[in-house]
Amino acid sequence: MIRSLPVIAMLGLALSACAQHQPPQVRGAAFYAKYCTSCHGTSAQGDGPIAASFRVPPANLTLISERNxxxxxxEDVMAQINGYEGRHQFGGMPEFQKxxxxxxxxxxxxxxxxxKTPKALxxxxxxxENIQRD
Structure with a gap:
């Protein structure tokens, strides 16, 4: 087992390096899948499994460009995602700074x-931007 630890550590570093070299849309899709689908749905149309429980339905994220x-x-999108502390207590999106x-x-x-901006943001x-409907 002790001999395999360096191999496992190297494998972890290699996988981490591969993730950093993925296109931004792929890394963004992973973030979306982890944090956003419960509200906005896998289709990003505001139809997530808990969407019906909100007083104000989650936005259809495929229509951001159309609405603008x-x-x-x-920059507005990044500000909305990043949020600010305490915002969630008034409803709306939770803050994702952490x-x-x-x-x-x-x-x-x-x-x-x-x-200076988090790469993940x-x-x-x-x-x-990549999933906007024409």
Whole structure:
């Protein structure tokens, strides 16, 4: 067993490295599957298994661009996903700040401002942008 520990550790490192090299949409899809399907559903249309229990139904995430004149508002989407502490106590989406641990990268906002942003947050927004209906 002790001899196999280094092999197991190396395998774990290799799998972690592979995950980092996946396209953002794939990493975002994994985040979505873990945190969002219970409310927004696997189709992202607001039809998750607990959606009916909410006073305000979860949004159809495939229509974000349509609701914004054909433009995907990536910064607004990231702000909504990230949230802020205490927001959930008033209803709506829970805050995901604590679930977005991991590498932080420089995100260049539309204004040109460089913002340190969790890579997972950018990946999630990229996934949502990718699933927009035309």
């Amino acid at each position: 004149g054909g433009v995907f508002p990536i 679930d977005l641990n991991g590498p932080v990268v420089d995100y260049v906002a539309a204004s040109g401002e460089v913002i 950018i990946d999630m927004a990229s996934y949502l």
